[in-house]
Amino acid sequence: MAVLVTGGAGYIGSHAVASLKERGEEIVVVDNLEQGHRAAVTGGKLYVGDLRDKDFLETVFKENSIDAVIHFAANSLVGESMQNPGKYYHNNVYGTLCLLEKMIEHNVLKIVFSSTAATYGEPENVPIDEYDRTLPTNAYGETKLAMEKMMKWFDVAHGLKFVSLRYFNAAGAHESGLIGEDHNPESHLIPIVLQAALGQRPHISVFGEDYDTEDGTCIRDYIHVSDLADAHVLAVERLRTGADSSIYNLGNGQGFSVKQVIDIARLVTEREIKAVIEPRRSGDPAVLVAASNRARSELGWNPKRNKLEDIIRSAWNWHVANPQGYKGKTQE
Ligand SMILES: NC(=O)c1ccc[n+]([C@@H]2O[C@H](COP(=O)([O-])OP(=O)(O)OC[C@H]3O[C@@H](n4cnc5c(N)ncnc54)[C@H](O)[C@@H]3O)[C@@H](O)[C@H]2O)c1
Numbered sequence: 001m002a003v004l005v006t007g008g009a010g011y012i013g014s015h016a017v018a019s020l021k022e023r024g025e026e027i028v029v030v031d032n033l034e035q036g037h038r039a040a041v042t043g044g045k046l047y048v049g050d051l052r053d054k055d056f057l058e059t060v061f062k063e064n065s066i067d068a069v070i071h072f073a074a075n076s077l078v079g080e081s082m083q084n085p086g087k088y089y090h091n092n093v094y095g096t097l098c099l100l101e102k103m104i105e106h107n108v109l110k111i112v113f114s115s116t117a118a119t120y121g122e123p124e125n126v127p128i129d130e131y132d133r134t135l136p137t138n139a140y141g142e143t144k145l146a147m148e149k150m151m152k153w154f155d156v157a158h159g160l161k162f163v164s165l166r167y168f169n170a171a172g173a174h175e176s177g178l179i180g181e182d183h184n185p186e187s188h189l190i191p192i193v194l195q196a197a198l199g200q201r202p203h204i205s206v207f208g209e210d211y212d213t214e215d216g217t218c219i220r221d222y223i224h225v226s227d228l229a230d231a232h233v234l235a236v237e238r239l240r241t242g243a244d245s246s247i248y249n250l251g252n253g254q255g256f257s258v259k260q261v262i263d264i265a266r267l268v269t270e271r272e273i274k275a276v277i278e279p280r281r282s283g284d285p286a287v288l289v290a291a292s293n294r295a296r297s298e299l300g301w302n303p304k305r306n307k308l309e310d311i312i313r314s315a316w317n318w319h320v321a322n323p324q325g326y327k328g329k330t331q332e
Pocket residue numbers: 006007008009010011012013030031032033034035036037049050051052071072073074075076091095114115116117166167168169170171183
C-alpha cells in the first residue's frame with residue numbers, strides 16, 4: 001500500500017518523502033509545482049497536477065493502492081493571505097474538499113494534515129497547547145482551521161481518521177544536502193537572513209520593533225524540518241493502528257525573537273547581515289511558542305535537532321551549496 005503525499009515536491013513535503021523512503025514506504029507524490037521542484041522529490045512516483053482537478057485526482061487514486069494521505073499542498077504565506085484571501089480559500093479549502101471527497105470515494109480513510117500555529121492567533125497562554133483558543137489573526141490560519149473542521153465532520157459522517165499536526169516555524173535542511181528550502185518568492189525569515197548573508201539581498205527587513213516582547217520583535221518557535229518530517233511518519237503509523245482523530249502541536253517549546261535569529265545567523269555564517277527596521281507585517285501575532293508534550297507522549301515524537309544554531313547551520317549549508325536553490329540542479 002502506498003502513502004500519497006500532496007505537496008511532496010515542496011519544502012516540508014520533500015523532507016517527509018525522504019523520511020518515508022527511509023522507512024521503506026511506497027510513495028506517490030502529487031504536486032502542481034507552483035512552489036515545488038521535481039528535483040526535491042527523492043523517492044516515489046511524482047504526478048504533476050492540481051488537487052482541484054478531479055479527473056487528475058481520479059487517475060492518481062485509480063492507478064495506485066493508497067491507504068493513507070499526507071496533505072501538505074496549500075498556499076501558506078501569512079502576508080499574502082492578507083492581500084489575497086480568495087486565493088487561500090480556493091486553494092486550501094476547496095482543494096482539501098476535492099481531496100477528501102476523492103478519498104471517501106476510494107475508501108481511503110486516513111489522513112495526516114499540515115496545520116499550523118496560525119490557527120491559534122494571538123495566544124491566551126504561552127506556551128500554547130492544543131486545548132487553547134483558536135482565533136486566527138490572518139486569513140491563512142483561518143483557512144487551515146476550516147480545513148481541520150472539514151476533516152472533523154468527514155470523520156463524523158464517513159469515519160475519516162485524521163491527525164492534524166500544527167507546526168510552528170519550519171526551518172533547516174536535510175542532512176544529506178540534497179534537499180532544502182527554495183520558495184519563489186521567499187518570504188520566510190531564516191532563508192531571507194541567509195540570502196542577506198550570501199550577499200543576494202542588501203539587508204533583512206525586520207517587520208516591527210514595537211511588539212510587546214523583550215526586544216520589540218516577534219517571537220517564534222523554530223523546529224527542524226526533518227524533525228517535522230519524522231512526526232508525519234509516526235502519525236501515519238498511529239492511524240494504521242486504528243487510532244482516533246487527533247491534533248498535535250509540533251515545536252521546540254523555545255521562542256526566539258527576529259533580532260535573536262539574526263544574531264545567531266551572524267554567528268553561524270560569520271558574515272555581516274544588515275538589518276533594517278520596517279513597519280509591522282499585517283496578520284503577525286507577537287508570540288507563537290508550542291507546548292508539544294502531547295505529540296511526545298502519544299506519537300512518541302522526539303525531535304533531535306533542537307538547537308537553533310544547529311538548525312540555522314543546516315539551512316546555511318544548503319544555501320551555500322545551492323545559492324540558486326534547485327535552479328542549480330539538473331531539474332528544477
Ligand atoms: N513552512 C512552515 O513554517 C509551515 C508552518 C506551519 C504549517 N505549514 C504548512 O505545511 C505545508 C507545507 O509547507 P511548505 O513550507 O513545505 O510549503 P511549500 O509551498 O514549499 O509546499 C507546498 C507544496 O504544495 C504544492 N501545491 C500547492 N497547492 C497545490 C495544489 N492545489 N495542487 C497540487 N499541489 C499544490 C506546491 O507546489 C508546493 O510544492 C503547507 O500546508 C503549510 O501551510 C508550513
